[in-house]
Amino acid sequence: AQSVTQLDSQVPVFEEAPVELRCNYSSSVSVYLFWYVQYPNQGLQLLLKYLSGSTLVKGINGFEAEFNKSQTSFHLRKPSVHISDTAEYFCAVSSGGYNKLIFGAGTRLAVHP
Amino acid sequence: NAGVTQTPKFQVLKTGQSMTLQCAQDMNHEYMSWYRQDPGMGLRLIHYSVGAGITDQGEVPNGYNVSRSTTEDFPLRLLSAAPSQTSVYFCASSSGGMNTEAFFGQGTRLTVV
Numbered sequence: 340a341q342s343v344t345q346l347d348s349q350v351p352v353f354e355e356a357p358v359e360l361r362c363n364y365s366s367s368v369s370v371y372l373f374w375y376v377q378y379p380n381q382g383l384q385l386l387l388k389y390l391s392g393s394t395l396v397k398g399i400n401g402f403e404a405e406f407n408k409s410q411t412s413f414h415l416r417k418p419s420v421h422i423s424d425t426a427e428y429f430c431a432v433s434s435g436g437y438n439k440l441i442f443g444a445g446t447r448l449a450v451h452p
Numbered sequence: 453n454a455g456v457t458q459t460p461k462f463q464v465l466k467t468g469q470s471m472t473l474q475c476a477q478d479m480n481h482e483y484m485s486w487y488r489q490d491p492g493m494g495l496r497l498i499h500y501s502v503g504a505g506i507t508d509q510g511e512v513p514n515g516y517n518v519s520r521s522t523t524e525d526f527p528l529r530l531l532s533a534a535p536s537q538t539s540v541y542f543c544a545s546s547s548g549g550m551n552t553e554a555f556f557g558q559g560t561r562l563t564v565v
Contacts, residue, residue: 343494345494348492371550371551373553375554375556380558381558381559382456382542382556382557382558382559383495383542383544383554383556384556385553385554388551388553390551429494429495433550433551434550437483437500437502437548437549437550438483438485438546438548438549438550438552438554439485439497439500439510440485440487440495440497440544440554441497442487442494442495442496443494444492444493444494445492445494
């Protein structure tokens with residue numbers, strides 16, 4: 340069965356610093372990988388997705404992620420964070436046909452001034 | 453530009469009561485799903501539907517029923533609420549393929565006392 344592990348439950352960082360949120364997945368088949376963001380008291384919205392092709396994926400709000408098949412990782416990065424990036428971030432893999440998403444436990448990013 | 457609409461936003465139930473969480477989408481998506489979000493566990497799939505009249509169980513279906521009589525609506529029913537069902541519930545829709553973006557509602561925060 341597929342699974343997703345987010346290695347950090349919380350990541351505190353100062354404004355304008357770089358950040359990396361780590362995600363590992365397990366799958367024996369081709370995967371589609373996603374990062375979603377949840378701002379306080381809101382639903383989830385898509386940041387970016389990896390389908391195939393280039394291993395570096397660019398998303399909204401300056402975020403990017405790198406797919407690494409050998410390490411089964413899909414880490415999310417941003418070179419300079421803003422206070423407005425404070426949110427919870429979820430890594431997910433699409434499973435079993437249709438869009439059945441398996442989510443990691445989430446990483447809470449707290450950006451401090 | 454409604455997208456996915458969930459009602460109610462908040463609900464308090466007594467143990468044993470029943471209720472229906474409503475979900476409607478206006479994007480003509482075939483695929484709809486219900487997730488519950490619990491601290492430290494990410495989102496877990498409860499039930500999903502791949503079209504009107506077709507539903508199936510996800511990872512945590514016990515205690516919940518669904519039906520899909522129209523493309524637009526996908527209600528989630530709790531027949532006899534239990535404290536373990538205290539959670540935040542999200543409805544999502546997508547055009548169906550494994551590589552497609554899921555659009556989420558704003559969530560329903562349910563407390564069972």
